[in-house]
Amino acid sequence: MASLWCLLLLALPVLARDVTDEEYSRFPRLYQLDDYGACLARPGGLYCLGSFHLAPLQQPHALYDMLQEYSSDRHHFNRTQLHRGYCVSARCPRLHARSPARRFERCAALRARRLALRASLARLAYCRTHAQEYARQHSPAPLDLPQKLFLYVLGAIVALNVAGTVYDVATGDHAKKNPVLSSWSVRGNWRRLTASCADGDPRLAALSPLQGVRVLLMMLIMATHSGCIHDMLYLYNPRWIEQISRHPVLMIFLNGTAVVQIFVMLSNFLLAYNLLLYTKSNPISLRLLPYITLKRIARISPVYLLVTGYAATWWARSGSGPLWAPTVGAESDACRRKFWTHVFYVNNLLDPEDICLVQTWFLAVDMQLHVLGALLALRLARRPRAPRRLARLLLAACALNAALAYAFGWKSIVYFAYPSTLKTMYSGIPSFAWLYQAPWGSLPACLIGLLLAFLHFELQEAGVKVSSYQWLRVPYALAPLLIVSWILAGNYVRQFDAPWFTAAYVALERPVLSLLAGGILLGMLNGLEGWLKHLMAWRGWQAMGRMSLSVLMLHWILNLSLAASRPQPITTSLFSVVVDWAATSAASYALAVPLTLMLEMPAARCVTALVLRREPKRA
Numbered sequence: 001m002a003s004l005w006c007l008l009l010l011a012l013p014v015l016a017r018d019v020t021d022e023e024y025s026r027f028p029r030l031y032q033l034d035d036y037g038a039c040l041a042r043p044g045g046l047y048c049l050g051s052f053h054l055a056p057l058q059q060p061h062a063l064y065d066m067l068q069e070y071s072s073d074r075h076h077f078n079r080t081q082l083h084r085g086y087c088v089s090a091r092c093p094r095l096h097a098r099s100p101a102r103r104f105e106r107c108a109a110l111r112a113r114r115l116a117l118r119a120s121l122a123r124l125a126y127c128r129t130h131a132q133e134y135a136r137q138h139s140p141a142p143l144d145l146p147q148k149l150f151l152y153v154l155g156a157i158v159a160l161n162v163a164g165t166v167y168d169v170a171t172g173d174h175a176k177k178n179p180v181l182s183s184w185s186v187r188g189n190w191r192r193l194t195a196s197c198a199d200g201d202p203r204l205a206a207l208s209p210l211q212g213v214r215v216l217l218m219m220l221i222m223a224t225h226s227g228c229i230h231d232m233l234y235l236y237n238p239r240w241i242e243q244i245s246r247h248p249v250l251m252i253f254l255n256g257t258a259v260v261q262i263f264v265m266l267s268n269f270l271l272a273y274n275l276l277l278y279t280k281s282n283p284i285s286l287r288l289l290p291y292i293t294l295k296r297i298a299r300i301s302p303v304y305l306l307v308t309g310y311a312a313t314w315w316a317r318s319g320s321g322p323l324w325a326p327t328v329g330a331e332s333d334a335c336r337r338k339f340w341t342h343v344f345y346v347n348n349l350l351d352p353e354d355i356c357l358v359q360t361w362f363l364a365v366d367m368q369l370h371v372l373g374a375l376l377a378l379r380l381a382r383r384p385r386a387p388r389r390l391a392r393l394l395l396a397a398c399a400l401n402a403a404l405a406y407a408f409g410w411k412s413i414v415y416f417a418y419p420s421t422l423k424t425m426y427s428g429i430p431s432f433a434w435l436y437q438a439p440w441g442s443l444p445a446c447l448i449g450l451l452l453a454f455l456h457f458e459l460q461e462a463g464v465k466v467s468s469y470q471w472l473r474v475p476y477a478l479a480p481l482l483i484v485s486w487i488l489a490g491n492y493v494r495q496f497d498a499p500w501f502t503a504a505y506v507a508l509e510r511p512v513l514s515l516l517a518g519g520i521l522l523g524m525l526n527g528l529e530g531w532l533k534h535l536m537a538w539r540g541w542q543a544m545g546r547m548s549l550s551v552l553m554l555h556w557i558l559n560l561s562l563a564a565s566r567p568q569p570i571t572t573s574l575f576s577v578v579v580d581w582a583a584t585s586a587a588s589y590a591l592a593v594p595l596t597l598m599l600e601m602p603a604a605r606c607v608t609a610l611v612l613r614r615e616p617k618r619a
């Protein structure tokens, strides 16, 4: 392992087009923010935020040529643009113009002229005056209907929990209870949340390492998003990101987003495996499909829609600062526009470039593939040679992605994951909207999950003792290393961009990772021991793993609020990303406790009690 890292460090690409520190010190600052609060506190205060294009005022212009050359490197931000938040009233007090935006532009142009550059306003985020700011503080806008609705829903949830808990405690431990009311008991749900294993069934107990896997993946996702958010905001030292983005190890985060595929694989594995266990003693037919879908919706939608609802209503009001409106405010508006698409799980297909909470594409894809997966599992259960048919479908799905990628020129994320594209969350990149977030992009992982479930079930039924095959231990032990290597291989892969090559990589990238992860999963479930299994089966992960949905939903809101409320450009560094990540994960898990306990668990149980009474319990 250590030698692998060394090899990678040696392979660090030569810093070809980087400039010396002295040259760099002559660049205009990429980001600048004046004091927002002090500016707007003064009568007549005017604060504007926006981006400017630079152009040379004379030819030749050595500095401008250098800026252009520097920007042409894909790892660098575009330095012929400037991002400014100016207290226009203090910087240019004697300047007057037709409109605040014009005044802002001329004020910035004055500064740029000192470097013989012309700055023209490319995008205005906002201009705010003292009068507007104080009007807002003294008489906040009245609540609108969605905001009121959100409060009513919150109130109803609390009331249900109070009623359910009082009922549960009052009737004592042994009484026969109304299942609908008692499903809202905080006490009962707390016991479920903290139980060591929900089912006594040994086959399901064997799945306990999966909770550890979930927690590990959530941590990785949160770490990636913390770095992502630094990249998206105003930075004090953008050069650090530019330089670190060349580091091969960073590929773990850029290309590591493919680990989300493991979630897709796991969820379809569990779906099919539970279904197969169910078929052992029950008849099976396509009529189960609505039940399975409803059950999934009952589990996901309450938390999903409550958090998205918060983002669409109260999030924007919950803070302020120079960067608050263009980041949190803009995303909150997107949530309001797209809320209904979230209700129907089509937010990744309708207007996919308008993003409300980046992580929600996954919930949409997961639901779309869950229905498809259930359909396939129901069709194939009890059929002979089901694994072979699934394997054929898997090959077809990979070929489909390659063909789509070839036809439309879509590429895997390594080809467009650079600081400057990440800054706008890959907006305007069709590969992200139509391949990365699309259901067909994750279809292979879904099929792999189904395939493994059928294999695992058949192995169990046939009584095959996988752990007695000694030679299997080698690939099993190597698989985690192979996963990391496959992700890091992105460094190498992205040097080649022939259309046939990028299309082939699209076909392989995600499926290989899912297959490797699936191999580990099968090994763990079939008695192959190892440090990974012991680590993942730790009891402490159980409750945390059960809160994954709430954490997935909450972390982006918490992390962005934390970062966007800072009144100054962020000084970014490894430590500061780690600090944001630690704060976000602690806060997400803490807030996820009430959310899981008072909404996710009771809502799912309540629907089960109401509608699915005759259906068997499934994990």
Ligand SMILES: *[C@@H]1O[C@H](CO)[C@@H](O)[C@H](O)[C@H]1NC(C)=O
Binding pocket: 052, 053, 054, 071, 072, 073, 078, 079, 080, 081
């Ligand atoms: C940088 O931005 C300017 C517009 O300000 C644009 O014309 C140019 O193509 C961009 N450069 C790169 C390398 O993207």
